[in-house]
Amino acid sequence: MYAARASGHSVRFASLLCLAFVPLLWSLGHAVLVVLDAAAWLALWQDSQTLPALGLSLWTGLASVALATAAAAALLSLSATPALQQRLARRQPFMLAVPHAAFAMGLVLLIAPAGWLLRLLSPWATGLLAPPPWPTTQDPWGLGLIAVLALKETPFLLWAAHAHLLRPDVAQRLQRELQLAASFGYGAQAAWWRIVWPQLLPRLAAPLLAVLAYGLTVVDVALVIGPASPPTLSVLAWQWLQDAGALENAKGAAAAWALAASVAVSAGLGWALLHAPLWRRLRTAGAVQPRNAQPTPPARRALLQVLCAWLSDTTSRVAPLALPAVYLAMYFAVLAALLLGSFIGSWPFPELLPARWSLAAWGTVWDSAATLWTTLWLGVASATCTLLWVVAWLEWAPPRWQQRLQALAYAPLLLPALLWVIGLHRLALSWGLDATGTGVWLAHTLACLPYVLLTSSGAYRGFDARYAQLAATLGQSRWSFLLRVKWPLLRAALASGFAVGFAVSVAQYLPTLYVGAGRFATVTTEAVTLAAGGQRSLMAAFAWLQWLLPVAVFAVAAWLGRSRRFARPVQALGTIAP
Numbered sequence: 001m002y003a004a005r006a007s008g009h010s011v012r013f014a015s016l017l018c019l020a021f022v023p024l025l026w027s028l029g030h031a032v033l034v035v036l037d038a039a040a041w042l043a044l045w046q047d048s049q050t051l052p053a054l055g056l057s058l059w060t061g062l063a064s065v066a067l068a069t070a071a072a073a074a075l076l077s078l079s080a081t082p083a084l085q086q087r088l089a090r091r092q093p094f095m096l097a098v099p100h101a102a103f104a105m106g107l108v109l110l111i112a113p114a115g116w117l118l119r120l121l122s123p124w125a126t127g128l129l130a131p132p133p134w135p136t137t138q139d140p141w142g143l144g145l146i147a148v149l150a151l152k153e154t155p156f157l158l159w160a161a162h163a164h165l166l167r168p169d170v171a172q173r174l175q176r177e178l179q180l181a182a183s184f185g186y187g188a189q190a191a192w193w194r195i196v197w198p199q200l201l202p203r204l205a206a207p208l209l210a211v212l213a214y215g216l217t218v219v220d221v222a223l224v225i226g227p228a229s230p231p232t233l234s235v236l237a238w239q240w241l242q243d244a245g246a247l248e249n250a251k252g253a254a255a256a257w258a259l260a261a262s263v264a265v266s267a268g269l270g271w272a273l274l275h276a277p278l279w280r281r282l283r284t285a286g287a288v289q290p291r292n293a294q295p296t297p298p299a300r301r302a303l304l305q306v307l308c309a310w311l312s313d314t315t316s317r318v319a320p321l322a323l324p325a326v327y328l329a330m331y332f333a334v335l336a337a338l339l340l341g342s343f344i345g346s347w348p349f350p351e352l353l354p355a356r357w358s359l360a361a362w363g364t365v366w367d368s369a370a371t372l373w374t375t376l377w378l379g380v381a382s383a384t385c386t387l388l389w390v391v392a393w394l395e396w397a398p399p400r401w402q403q404r405l406q407a408l409a410y411a412p413l414l415l416p417a418l419l420w421v422i423g424l425h426r427l428a429l430s431w432g433l434d435a436t437g438t439g440v441w442l443a444h445t446l447a448c449l450p451y452v453l454l455t456s457s458g459a460y461r462g463f464d465a466r467y468a469q470l471a472a473t474l475g476q477s478r479w480s481f482l483l484r485v486k487w488p489l490l491r492a493a494l495a496s497g498f499a500v501g502f503a504v505s506v507a508q509y510l511p512t513l514y515v516g517a518g519r520f521a522t523v524t525t526e527a528v529t530l531a532a533g534g535q536r537s538l539m540a541a542f543a544w545l546q547w548l549l550p551v552a553v554f555a556v557a558a559w560l561g562r563s564r565r566f567a568r569p570v571q572a573l574g575t576i577a578p
Contacts, residue, residue, distance in 0.1 A: 019389060020389055020393075020409070020446075020449060021405065021408060021409075023427060023442065023446060024408060024409070024411060024412075024446060024449075025408070026423075026427050026430070027420070027423030027424050027426065027427040027446070028411060028415075028423055029423070030422070030423045030426035030427060030430070031415075031419050031420065031422050031423035031426075033426075034250065034253035034254070034256075034257070034422060035253075035254070035257050037250045037253070037254065039247065039250065040247065040250035040251050040253060040254040041254050043247055043248075043250075043251045043254075044251050044254045044255055044258065047251070049230050049236055050233070050236075050255070050258075052230045053230045053231060053232055053233040053235075053236045054233045054258065054262065056142055056227055056230065056231070056232045056233070057216050057217075057232040057233040057234060057259065057262065058216070058262060058266070059142060060142040060145045060146050060149065060215065060222075060226070060232060061149075061212060061215035061216035061217075061266075062212075062215075062216075062266065063146045063150075064145075064146045064149035064150045064153065064211075064215045065153070065208065065211055065212050065215055067146065067150035068149070068150045068151075068153040068154045068157055068211060069157065069201075069204075069208065071150065071151075071154045071327070072154050072157035072158050072161060073197055073201075075154070075158060075324060075327065076158065076161055076165075076192075076196075076197075076200075077189055077192045077193060077196075077197070078324065092155050092158055092159050092162070093496075093499075093554045093558065094331070094551070094554075095155035095328075095331055096155050096156065096159065096500075096503070096554075097499075097503055097547065097550040097551045097554050098152070098331065098334075098335070098547050099503070099506065099507040099524065099546050099547060099550070100148065100149075100152050100218070100220070100221045100507065101220045101221055101224060101507070101509065101524060101527060101528055101531075101543070101546065102338065102527065102543040102544070102546045102547045103148055103151065103152050103331075103334055104144075104145075104148045104221045104224040104225045104531075105224055105338065105527060105531055105539055105540065105543040106334035106335060106337045106338040106341075106540075106543065107144065107147065107148055107225060107334055107337075108137045108144075108224060108225055108531070109337040109338065109341045109536070109540065110333060110334065110337045111136045111137060111144065112136060112137050113131040113132050113133070113134050113136055114131040114349050115136075115337075116337055116340075116352075118131070118132075118136075118350075119349065119350050119351065119352050120352060122349070122350035123350050128349075128350060129349070129350060130349060130350075131349050137225055138225060138226060138227060138228045139227060140227050140229070141227070142226060142227050142232070144225040144226070145221065145222055145225055145226040145227070145232075148221055148225055149214075149215045149218070149221065151327075151330060151331075153211045153214070153215070154327070156207065156210075156211065157204065157207055157208070157211065160204055160206075160207035161200060161204060163458055164200065164203050164204075165196075165200070174195070174196055174199075177191075177195050177196075178191050178192070178195060178196070181194070181195055205270075205271065206410075208270065209263075209267050209414060210413050210414060212263060212266055212267060212270070213263045213413070213414050213415065213416060214417075216234070216259055216262055216263050216266070216416070217234045217256075217259045217260075217263070217416035217417050217418060217419075218234060218417065219234050219235060219238050219417060219418065219509070219510055220509040220510070220524070220528050222234060222235045223235060223238075223528060223531070223532060224528065224531045224532075233255055233258065233259055234256075234259060234416070234417070234418060236252075236255060237252045237253075237255035237256050237259070237418050238252070238418060238510075239252070240252030240255060241253065241256075241418065241422070252418075253419075253422055255418075256416055256418040256419040256422060257419065259416045259418065259419070260415065260416050260419050263414075263416065335544075335547065337540075338540045338543050338544045338547070339540075339544055340540075341536060341537060341539075341540030342361050342362060342537055342538075342540040342541035342544055343357045343358060343359065343361070343362075343537070344357070344358065344536065344537050344540075345357055345358030345360070345537075358537065360537070361537040361538045361540065361541040362541055364538055364541070365538075365541050365542065365545060368521075368526070370521070371521045371522060371523060371526055372523065372545070374520055374521060374522055375506055375522040375523045375524075375549065376549070378440060378441060378444050378505055378512075378520075378522065379444075379501075379502040379503075379505040379506050379549070379553075380502065381441055381444075381445075382441060382444040382445045382447075382448050382501060382502075382504075382505040383448060383452070383498045383499075383500075383501030383502040383505060384498070385445050386445050386448040386449050386452045386501045387452055387456070387494065387497050387498050387501060389449070390449070390452050390453050390456050390457070390497065391456070391460075391487075391494070393453075394456070394457060394460045394461065395482075409449060409450055409453055410450045410453075410454070411450070412446055412447050412449065412450050413450035413451065413454075417510050418510065420447075421510045421511055421514045421515075424443045424446070424511055424514065424515055425514045425515055427442075428442075428443070428515045433515070434515065434517060435515075435516060435517035435519050437520065439515045439516070440511070440512055440515050440516045440520050442515075443508070443511035443512070443515040444504075444505045444508050444511060444512075447504060447505070447508055447511055448500075448501040448504045448505055451500050451501060451504045452497045452498075452500055452501045452504075455493070455496055455497045455500045456493055456494060456496075456497035458493075459490060459492075459493035460490060460493065463486060463489070463490065467481075467485055467486065467489070468481055468486070471485060491560060491561060492557075492560070492561030492562075493561075495556075495557035495558075495560040495561050496557055496561065498553070498557060499550070499553045499554045499556075499557035502549075502550060502553045503550035503553070503554070506522070506523065506524060506546060506549055506550055507524055507546070507550075508522075508524065509524050509525060509528055512524070512525055513525060523542050523545045523546045523549070524546055526542045527539055527542035527543045527546055530542060531543075
C-alpha cells in the first residue's frame with residue numbers, strides 16, 4: 001500500500017514538473033541561444049542609438065525604483081501600527097488591479113498639452129488659448145515614464161512589505177521594539193526609521209529586483225508615455241525584433257540581452273549597497289539607546305544619525321492621513337480621466353468640459369465583442385490552470401524541490417520581458433503553436449505562474465498542520481480533509497491568487513502580440529495600439545475596460561474570501577464521523 005502511495009506521489013510530481021518546467025526551460029534555452037550571434041552584438045555596438053537609449057533605460061528604471069521605494073517607505077512609516085497597516089493593505093487590491101498601460105493612458109489624458117490639468121488652468125492662469133507645444137508626454141527626459149512606473153510599483157512594494165510586517169511573529173517582535181524605543185523617548189517616526197526600516201529593506205530584495213527588471217525593460221508603458229527620440233532601449237529592441245531583416249532581428253535580441261545584463265549589474269550594485277559596511281553602520285546608528293546616553297560618536301556615525309533624524313522629521317511633518325489620501329487621489333484622478341475621456345466628442349481647447357458628449361467609443365467597444373471574449377477566456381483559462389498547478393505543486397512537491405526550483409518558477413518575473421518573449425516565440429514555433437489560441441494561452445499561463453505562486457505560497461505554507469493531524473485521527477482521507485477543511489480555510493488566498501492571475505493575463509501585451517502573430521486582439525493590445533494612433537476616446541474606453549475587468553474579478557475574489565455561504569471548516573472537524 002505504501003509503495004503504491006509513493007508511486008502515485010512520484011507520478012504526480014513528475015507530471016507537475018513536465019507541465020510547467022519543461023516549457024519554462026525550453027523557452028529559456030531558446031532565449032539563451034540568441035546571445036551567441038557575434039554579428040548582432042557588433043551591429044548593436046555600432047548603432048548610434050544604442051548608448052543614448054541604454055542611458056534612458058537606466059535613468060528611468062533606476063529613478064522609478066528609487067521613487068517607488070521612498071514612497072513605500074513613507075507610506076509605511078505613517079501607518080506604523082498593525083491596525084493602520086491593515087487599513088492601508090485593504091486599499092492595495094484597488095491599486096494593484098490598475099494595469100500599467102491603462103494608468104499611463106489615464107496620466108496622458110491628465111498631463112497632455114490639451115489635457116485636463118492645463119484646461120483647468122487655462123486661460124485664466126496661463127493665458128493659453130491653444131494647446132502649447134510642450135513635451136508633457138513622451139518627454140525626452142522620461143519624466144512621464146518615471147512617474148507612471150513609480151506610482152504603479154509603490155502598491156506592489158507595499159504589498160510585499162505588508163506580507164512580512166503582518167506576520168504575527170514579526171509584528172509582535174517589532175511592536176515590542178517600538179515600545180522599547182518609546183520608553184527611551186523616541187517618537188513613532190524616529191523609531192520606525194531607526195528600527196523597522198533597516199530590518200525591512202533587505203527583506204524586500206526580491207520584490208525590488210522584480211520592480212527593477214520591469215522598470216528597465218518595459219515596452220508597452222514606454223510606447224504610451226515614454227521618450228520617443230531616442231526611445232528607451234526596450235522600445236528600440238522591440239522595433240528591431242519586428243523588422244523583417246535577419247540582422248536587425250538578431251540585433252533586437254542582443255539588445256534584450258544587454259538589458260538583462262543591465263538588470264544584473266544594477267541588482268548586483270544594489271545588493272552590494274545593502275550589504276556594505278555603510279548600511280550596517282546605518283542599522284547600528286538606528287539602534288535604540290536611552291536619550292541621556294550621549295557618547296561622542298565618530299564623524300560618519302554622527303552623519304548617519306543625522307540622516308535617520310532627517311528622515312523621521314520629514315515624514316513626521318506630513319499629516320498621517322495626508323500622504324495616503326494624496327496617493328489614492330492620484331489614482332482616482334487617473335481613472336476619472338479615463339472614464340470621462342471615453343465619452344468625449346467635440347472638445348475645443350481651452351474649454352474644461354466637452355462641447356459634446358458621445359457614446360461612439362463604447363459603441364465601437366460593444367461591436368468588438370470578439371476582443372472582449374478573447375480577453376476573458378484567456379484570463380479565466382490562464383488563471384484557472386495556473387492556480388490548479390500552484391495548489392498541486394504546494395501540496396505534493398517535496399519541500400526541497402520547491403526550494404530548488406523556486407528561482408526557475410520566478411524567471412518570467414525577473415527576466416526582461418523582451419528576452420522572455422523571444423523564448424516564448426521560439427517555443428511556439430518549435431511546438432507548432434505559433435498564431436494559435438493554445439500558444440497564446442500557454443504564454444499567458446507561464447506569465448501568470450510566478451505571480452500566482454508568490455501570492456498563494458505564503459498563506460498555503462503557513463497553514464496550521466495540526467488540522468491535518470486532527471482530521472487523520474478522525475479517520476478521514478486526504479481528499480476529505482482538503483475538500484472540507486484546508487481549501488475552504490484557504491479560500492481567500494486561493495481566490496486572491498486567481499484574481500492576480502487574471503489581472504496578469506489581461507495586462508499581457510508582448511506575449512499576445514508575438515506568440516499570437518497579431519491574430520488575437522485583447523483589450524490591452526487594442527488600447528496600446530490606439531494610444532499610438534491618437535484616437536483619444538476609443539483609447540480611453542479600452543483602457544477603462546482593461547482596468548474594469550481585473551477590478552471586477554478582484555471584487556468577486558474579496559466577496560468569496562469573506563462569504564459565509566460555505567460550511568465552517570473548523571467546526572466541520574467535530575462533525576466528521578470516524
